Amino acid sequence: EDQVTQSPEALRLQEGESSSLNCSYTVSGLRGLFWYRQDPGKGPEFLFTLYSAGEEKEKERLKATLTKKESFLHITAPKPEDSATYLCAVHSSGNTPLVFGKGTRLSVIA
Amino acid sequence: EPEVTQTPSHQVTQMGQEVILRCVPISNHLYFYWYRQILGQKVEFLVSFYNNEISEKSEIFDDQFSVERPDGSNFTLKIRSTKLEDSAMYFCASSETPDRPSRYFGPGTRLTVT
Numbered sequence: 494e495d496q497v498t499q500s501p502e503a504l505r506l507q508e509g510e511s512s513s514l515n516c517s518y519t520v521s522g523l524r525g526l527f528w529y530r531q532d533p534g535k536g537p538e539f540l541f542t543l544y545s546a547g548e549e550k551e552k553e554r555l556k557a558t559l560t561k562k563e564s565f566l567h568i569t570a571p572k573p574e575d576s577a578t579y580l581c582a583v584h585s586s587g588n589t590p591l592v593f594g595k596g597t598r599l600s601v602i603a
Numbered sequence: 604e605p606e607v608t609q610t611p612s613h614q615v616t617q618m619g620q621e622v623i624l625r626c627v628p629i630s631n632h633l634y635f636y637w638y639r640q641i642l643g644q645k646v647e648f649l650v651s652f653y654n655n656e657i658s659e660k661s662e663i664f665d666d667q668f669s670v671e672r673p674d675g676s677n678f679t680l681k682i683r684s685t686k687l688e689d690s691a692m693y694f695c696a697s698s699e700t701p702d703r704p705s706r707y708f709g710p711g712t713r714l715t716v717t
Contacts, residue, residue: 590659
C-alpha cells in the first residue's frame with residue numbers, strides 16, 4: 494500500500510528564515526510525486542511534479558527535490574504570503590489515484 | 604489558466620437527506636475525480652470516472668455515493684442519505700490522461716451535515 498508521511502506537521506518561521514519540508518514515501522513504483530499548496534478552505538493548488546530521483550524544480554522561493562525515498566520542499570527567504578499548508582502526494586501507476594500526506598502547516602511571521 | 608469549478612461552495616443538509624455536488628471539469632479533460640478532506644485530515648480519494656463509467660473507487664465510496672456526467676460539461680457526486688461523518692470538503696479534479704493525475708483541483712464544496 495502506498496504511503497506518504499510529511500514532516501514536520503507544523504512549522505513556524507520568521508520572514509527570511511529558510512527551511513525545508515520533508516515528504517517520505519513508500520510506493521510500489523513511483524510514477525510521479527506532486528507538491529500542492531492549500532490555503533484554508535480552498536482546494537489544493539498545484540506547485541510541482543517530480544518524476545525521477547535527482548530531479549529538481551523551482552518556482553519563485555520554492556524548490557522541490559526528489560530522491561528514491563523522499564522529497565524536500567525548500568523555502569528560501571519566505572514571506573508571510575507563503576503561509577499555507579503544503580501537501581505532498583504520490584502517483585504509483587497509470588490508473589491509481591493520488592495518495593496524499595497529511596501536509597505541513599507553514600506559518601511565516603513578519 | 605484553465606480551472607475546475609464547483610457548486611455550491613457550501614451546502615448544509617440534515618442527516619438522511621440527499622445532496623448533489625456539482626463540478627465543471629476543464630473542457631478538454633477526460634478523466635474526472637472526487638476527493639474529500641475531513642477537517643484536519645488528509646485529502647482522500649473517493650472515485651475516478653472515465654468514458655461514462657467508474658474507473659476506480661475507494662472503500663469510502665459505498666452504495667450511498669454515486670457519480671454521473673449528466674451532460675457534456677458537468678460531473679456530479681450524489682450522496683443518497685447523508686450521515687454526520689460525511690461532513691467534509693469535497694474536491695473535484697480532472698486530467699487529460701490517467702498518467703497525469705490531476706494537477707487541477709476545484710475550490711471545493713464544504714458539506715455540513717447536521
